[in-house]
Amino acid sequence: MISSDESFGVKLKSLIDKNLPDSSLSADVICREMGVSRSSLHRLVKEHTDLSVNLFIRQCRLERAKFLLKTTELRIAEIAELVGIPNPQNFSKYFTEAFAVSPTEFRRQKPESESITPDPAPEPALIQPITDPVYTPQPEDNLPVVVHKRQYRYLIAGVIVAGLAGLALYVWLQLGRQHHGVSSLLGTNQSIAILPFKNMGPTDTGPLVEGITDDLHTVLSLGDSLKVVARTSSDQYQNTKKSIWQIGDELQVANLLKGSVLKNGNQLQVKLELIRTNDDIRLWAKTFSGSYNDLFRLTDQMGQEVLQQLNPSGVQRTQTISRPVPTTNTVAYNAFLQGRQLMLTRSEDKLKAAISQFEQAVQLDEHFADAYAYKAVCYQLLIDMGYQTGQAIWNQGKQNALTAIQFDSTNSTAYATLGSLYANAYQWKQAEAAFRQALRHNANDAQANYWYSLLLRSVGRLKEAMTYSTKAHTLDPLYPVILTGHVLNCAYAGHFDLASQTLADGKLLFGDSFLYAFGQSLTALAKDDYAQAANAYREALRLNPNLTTQWPSLYYCEARLGQPAHARAYLATQPETPQILYNKAVVCAGLGDQVNCLRYLRQAADGGYVYRDLLVFPVFRPYHRNPAFRAILRQYGLPDSLPATAQISSGL
Template sequence: MTTVDASLLERLHQVIDEHMDQADYSIDQLCRELGVSRTRLFRVTKECTGLSIALYIRQRRLLYAHQLLMTTELRIAEIGDRVGISNPSNFSKYFTEHFGESPSTLRRRRAETRAEETPFPNLRSTEGAQPHADTSIVKGIADKPLGQTTHLQNVRDRTQPSRWWVGMGLTGCIVIMMLGWLLANRARQPASGMHPLPSIAILPFKNMGPADTQPLVEGITDDVHTSLSLAGTIKVIARSSSDQYKDSRKTIWQIGDELQVTNLLKGSVLKNGDHLQIRLELIRTWDDIRIWSKTYEGGYDDLFRLTSRLGQDLVQQFTQPSGELISDRAAQPPTTSMAAYNAFLQGKQLIQTRSKAKIQAGLAKLDEALALDARFADAYAAKASGYHLLENLGYVASPAIQQLAEQNALKAIQLDSTNSLAYSTLGSVYADHYQWANAQAAFRRALACNPNDAYANYWYSLLLRAVGRPSDAIVYSARALELDPLAPVMMAGHVVNQAYAGQFAQARATLNQNQLLFGDSFLYPFSRGLYAMAHNEYAVARAALGETLRLNPAYTDHLPSLLYCQARLGQTDSARAYLATLPDTSARNAYLKAVVYAGLGEREACLRSLKKAADGGYIYKDLLVFPPFRAYHQAPMFQSILRQYGLPLRPMKSTLP
């Protein structure tokens, strides 16, 4: 390293430290303040540290976070904010990857160490005290060659200025940790950036025209998402996660880190009368460099030709020229009528709100679209999804609704044999009616058509869990969580799959990694409660399920599970009071009673209630793997229920695919 490069690296440290708590401080701002080009900054950082500038900044933030954890009483979430990693889940994940333990574990170990060193804390003498250096952190690094050293600036704790200096002992440890980490990681850094696989998130396209063209913008965004998803060789993040960055001030590399993608696609749409303009910009996340951009223009009647062309152009950025560029489905226009397409976009947007009135209004709009084009497969698929939501969300309880969902899905498939939404909706309808084989066939076809469909992966995982294959379910729920990393339902489903498969260490790890991100969602304590119940930790499960009800009082489906845990802990009064107040009027109520009877250890009452529910047309879809019934699997009555509903007589071993 030359003297000039060393000077640049020294100034780089100073600027990073000055802006440590600014999560949105960009690389462009950094270059301007240093007075150097991006190319030179990237070269010097890579040559001196073996890391990209984004990763180097992150590691410096983590080192300061470690310092704050060891020397202050700030809350972990506050420390994440102070070091510019404001996403709690990512802070915990990055910290654990770097130091081999989570922030909470380090904080707890620090407290235990202090307790051991100071048995009489009130008598501690501060006279002549030396800063404590936690040497266990650098265990194993001492034997590694240090190579080129760099100076680490002390960073001031802006909230507690009197405690910002932590002593040369700790600073030395941090330097050694940093150098050891850099040298250990040189070999495993991918040459092309942070992420080894081609992957992309499509940020919400900006509407540059009037507000009433927003459905068109959403439709174009969906078309681009579909084109990339159907390519089959690219990981495409679900819109439910990428849409959360609408109007976000986060930097490109922050979004890339949080979604774990190598590329972001930004776009804008302007409809001015009959003229349409679409601008696209593909940005590499690890170094914030624009690698491709293009503007498409034409008449509104040319919309499908434009979207087909831009989809083709985008897929080419990730494939070899001789490879398959785009599927036949993505290249075909969805309808021959622009009026039908407009009605379809409005109907689809209404259904996505998931409110009863808007779902019904959306179905009416889809009928308008089909009146204009009776061969509009996507409109039939959207109708099937809308009808299924009406029943699934409890808005309408009628077999006729599910029949309409099935009929519209089948009509969509008849017109378009590659329609992933139609297949996945059909799979959900069949699963709701315990038609396991038909549901599996539908989901597998949906995933063959579009492996990047997060919800198809998730719903298929639930089906596999229901038929006693939780180990196989994990494969698909992990994929769903990878594609939709900001969706709490994906995290919850994955945790429960892991717990029901007996992978308790992995389930705990998933919960720990996602606590700060999803801790405010009722689905976090819900999944933690089911994990603890599967692990026979009834006190933990009781507390977690109680927290679920506190966060979402309307979610009473697992109140019997809470009472089950209380009964297992010997607290039977609430369970018996619940049984006395539950009317014996439906098959579902009979099932709820069975869960509570299992907690009370009343075997015969539990089995009779399960049989009554089954004879009345209802079983819990996770009956085969639900922890309260594990002790009853070999009972003849339980086995007869399984046969009655076409379920295997015992949980199955992995049989992928």
């Protein structure tokens, strides 16, 4: 006789099996379908499998995938979709963690009947036999049937469900003992993302809500060994309908922090909830109240208490985290918040308006370091976006960054901005010193990690560049700019498998963006695959016609493929500014015209311009041993050759 718990297990496993293709299957759905409370479901699953409900669902998906890999010829991506894990990267990661072998390697192994000792057969009394009626073909069965690909997949899934239904209870009882490596699926507790806080007050308090969220992010980022996902990624979940498990899965974090803010007159009320992502359990919640004048004390208190919840044994350590109060002038802080809000679109007029707001803030509080730092960021963005050029605006950015550091020697934003400004001016040593200071004061700053990786790439330290762009991508996994930069670091270092895998992982995220095509083009270019590179450049230019700096690279590829018409036309029609002279050098390299290539490079360099990645750009590989090329590198403070390890990995 089957006990009530065992009967529940059979029903639960059957329900999960029938809904495996549905990636939204969750504890809430199961509770609704089976008519049980969330706590009862959690207790029963925990007792039988020692897993949370979500991890049990995931393990069922992986067991099904294991079966399909051995018994069908379906592609791995199709199997991943059939079992409800449509993201191939996540599917491969979960499968490897559960079974200590990748899906590809598992499929290559011998059939289970040859290499795996079968488990003992389940008790016959516990198996419910399934008897299908005998089917007699009818004349209508000869009619042609059109089955769409997706229908075909679900048809296979249905057949498999029927075939495995008799083993439902056995799997239920065995999973608790067979979840190889499942504990690793829980991940580390030392990771968190802050979801966009809700504004419970009038619309005009929106910048304040943003400021509190950002300030709390800064406090948490100062925690030792804590991964705090950058807001560029976490802000994408504004008003999301995705489940806690899905968000945690996509951001690869163990915890989410949700919050709401209400400002009533001069009083603030902030409600926080800390939620564990693998089972959607609320670990902690608290309401903080105080005067708007005590805002920074309040956010520090919130941050310290969240850190304590994440690491109860490290109370003494987390209490040592401190930072200067940004400002005691609430009017100055309001102007600062308005400036931060204006920066978001990065348009020229909004950046200039933001500078005015930051200027107002420092007039009200001349020691307001963050206002100086973000004013420097605006000047840097005006340069990077191509809105303004020249020594004067560069000096403005540098001076504001240095002023911020003068008033707050731990201001990581100011150091990172200063590093980027120095790098744009080819002042590599000063840039590295600034970036190191930025990361010393905030190792969780995704942007600083990314910018530092770009500097390391420019000076040929490609292995280090990959290390820092990997960390930046981990901290900001949904930001296409960082993902593309990481792809380039991998490709230039000769790690084409990693570059291709990163592109594949990011396809769902930004496959329709020019950045994706741009990453494809440079990866192909690094492999000397000129046909693929040319196609990718054309796609990038189709998606973003303003990407005019990439036309010469396309003409380079065409010339290498024996199609020189566009390259020759470009050389004949374009003016000779320093930037265009450099572009002409690229085109001449494609034509195999070494003399004119080096002549144009020399003229561009003498005019004050070289491409920051000149040392590692694949176009100029054939010139690395040329004395004239090396002289240009030295002129701009770059090493005149790549390190030996970089040369080997890049095939030089």
